[in-house]
Amino acid sequence: MxxxxxxxxxxxxxxxxxxxxxxxxxxxxxxxxxxxQRDDLxxxxxxxxxxxEGILHYTGTLVLSRxxxxxxxxxxxxxxxxxxxxMILISQLLQVSGVADYMCWSNGEPHAPAxxxxxxxxxxxxxxxxxxxxxxxxxxxxxxxxxxxxxxxAPTTKAHRELLAARDxxxxxxxxxxxxxxARRMLEVILTRLGFLLYIPKRSEEIGLMFEVINNxxxxxxELEKVKNYLVYFGTKNAKGDVVTAVDRHWGxxxxxxxxxxxxxxAAENAFLHAAWVVFADHRKAESHRVYDNxxxxxxxxxxxxxxxxxxxxxxxxxxxxxxxxxxxxxxVGGEEESVLERLAVQRSIASVMPLVIAVMLNVAANGPRVxxxxxxxxxxxxxxGCPIAKRADAGQGTLFHLARAFxxxxxxxxxxxxxxxxxxxxxxxxxxxxxxxxxxxxxxxxTFDYGTWHSLKFFLASYEQHLLRLGGQNAELSKMMARxxxxxxxxxxxxEHIWATAEKTxxxxxxxxxKRRLGNFVLLEPTLNISASNESVDAKMRSYASHxxxxxxxxxxxxxxxxxxxxxxxxxxxxxxxxxKKYWLSVYSRFMDRREHALVTFALxxxxxxxxxxxxxxxxxxxxxxxxEVYRIFPPISPVVYTDVPAPTGSESR
Numbered sequence: 001m002x003x004x005x006x007x008x009x010x011x012x013x014x015x016x017x018x019x020x021x022x023x024x025x026x027x028x029x030x031x032x033x034x035x036x037q038r039d040d041l042x043x044x045x046x047x048x049x050x051x052x053e054g055i056l057h058y059t060g061t062l063v064l065s066r067x068x069x070x071x072x073x074x075x076x077x078x079x080x081x082x083x084x085x086x087m088i089l090i091s092q093l094l095q096v097s098g099v100a101d102y103m104c105w106s107n108g109e110p111h112a113p114a115x116x117x118x119x120x121x122x123x124x125x126x127x128x129x130x131x132x133x134x135x136x137x138x139x140x141x142x143x144x145x146x147x148x149x150x151x152x153x154a155p156t157t158k159a160h161r162e163l164l165a166a167r168d169x170x171x172x173x174x175x176x177x178x179x180x181x182x183a184r185r186m187l188e189v190i191l192t193r194l195g196f197l198l199y200i201p202k203r204s205e206e207i208g209l210m211f212e213v214i215n216n217x218x219x220x221x222x223e224l225e226k227v228k229n230y231l232v233y234f235g236t237k238n239a240k241g242d243v244v245t246a247v248d249r250h251w252g253x254x255x256x257x258x259x260x261x262x263x264x265x266x267a268a269e270n271a272f273l274h275a276a277w278v279v280f281a282d283h284r285k286a287e288s289h290r291v292y293d294n295x296x297x298x299x300x301x302x303x304x305x306x307x308x309x310x311x312x313x314x315x316x317x318x319x320x321x322x323x324x325x326x327x328x329x330x331x332x333v334g335g336e337e338e339s340v341l342e343r344l345a346v347q348r349s350i351a352s353v354m355p356l357v358i359a360v361m362l363n364v365a366a367n368g369p370r371v372x373x374x375x376x377x378x379x380x381x382x383x384x385x386g387c388p389i390a391k392r393a394d395a396g397q398g399t400l401f402h403l404a405r406a407f408x409x410x411x412x413x414x415x416x417x418x419x420x421x422x423x424x425x426x427x428x429x430x431x432x433x434x435x436x437x438x439x440x441x442x443x444x445x446x447x448t449f450d451y452g453t454w455h456s457l458k459f460f461l462a463s464y465e466q467h468l469l470r471l472g473g474q475n476a477e478l479s480k481m482m483a484r485x486x487x488x489x490x491x492x493x494x495x496x497e498h499i500w501a502t503a504e505k506t507x508x509x510x511x512x513x514x515x516k517r518r519l520g521n522f523v524l525l526e527p528t529l530n531i532s533a534s535n536e537s538v539d540a541k542m543r544s545y546a547s548h549x550x551x552x553x554x555x556x557x558x559x560x561x562x563x564x565x566x567x568x569x570x571x572x573x574x575x576x577x578x579x580x581x582k583k584y585w586l587s588v589y590s591r592f593m594d595r596r597e598h599a600l601v602t603f604a605l606x607x608x609x610x611x612x613x614x615x616x617x618x619x620x621x622x623x624x625x626x627x628x629x630e631v632y633r634i635f636p637p638i639s640p641v642v643y644t645d646v647p648a649p650t651g652s653e654s655r
Contacts, residue, residue: 441597443631503535539585
């Protein structure tokens, strides 16, 4: 072991008391420590502060790699998360009165901590920053974390948010006397009591091996982060500056777009990467879930000749991320395209059609048939994946992924918008035709399904409410009706309610359980309505709804329509029954559900209509009074087709 690799060293020794500069390389992930990890660090420091002096406490391993930019310039290969966190804490401690004169000593010479870790040479016009983050976060780190308290730059990535959170947490902790020992004492503990195992490999081959090890341990990296790391590693190893430049230039934009879209978790980043890979490189759905491995196989680090293809891949990811921002944040989008993107974005799952969305957004001009294609994709997704038709969550993906890749690559199968539209119509005709669509929205008597558990129920009813409002010349944003409950404002939340409550037993006869599970038994309530009749009988609940008529007429169109419909049914049934027995009430409730379900199914056929070449349902009748197993009839009559997954077209290989 040489002098640099000599066991535990203190933090000032890591920086050679100001002679060594450290930087987080671009192939490393951006700052990702969360509050729980920072709390653990603070707890460790408090414990160490109360233990005997003269003992170095093992704090972690630091692996550095010599940077060709200077003899004492090093990349941080491992340990950057802990080191970044300590730099944030040190910067906060140094701002406290009575700490500024603290010195670190080496060979009888004093060294100011700020000059060792934060900045030196400004007075001489030669500013040196001994510690830098990667290009994605360094500007924000300097401006918002090391700089003045007033915020200038808004956080645009999850790394920015964690850096800002770390600064605020440490600022509050230091102001609160830092575990009761004071800022000066805490700084002393950090600089003299923490021991790091420092390792600086001599050979570049070791760095390559360590890159793979580090990429697959510690806090779990998203696959997108691993891909970024590999791209920079590839460019650095092969002296392909254009690859590294492409990452430096575009990766920040990719992360900002994903942040704008609200897709910053590892799972969300991975989903984005998988969808992009399908369109850019390989439509095989099994391969779309191992992008990092495929990337290394297709572009091995030992072959730098294909660097131009990797530059193209980075640029494609940038463009695909802009699609995410447009889809989930509707940024720079307007008109009908904004509406159809909203309808797509709020659906429960769009993973199967996301490659198609990316391919269409990147290859069809805004003034072309883009809206038409997006509308077909949205309708296909709801009819097949949103409704209980698809037998598996990934059913049909092979076909749809192939079409996305074929359209982007201009293969013959779907080289033009017109061909793609035709193929998507074929998919609907084979997998989710009108007859299957109606069947999916109605409940047979022998089915055990409960529409209260349907993951698309809120989206369906919100779409119906939006439809009713538009008929009245009003509008409503689906995203607001679909928003999840905020714990800070629990009452500002659209919620689902049974019309005939599950717990209501006044009409306890055979068959009531079936009625309570039907689609027609559910309504979407406005967040501002205070309706307390949730467990009353249907009759009492209709009177309660009617009492809110003035409150709901202008906005809750669906709710406002229920009492009128119920009164119509009750007037008709009163002429057929002499006494109001349980069977009378069951008949009223049943016909009421029939009428409402008819309105919902009729709306669905119109709203998600796809004019494919085949049998289209023109009219639906729903009648549960005959006690048949199937309560609906479609016209012209046809038996629902049996689901068959459309096989992926053949003849084109992955390029």
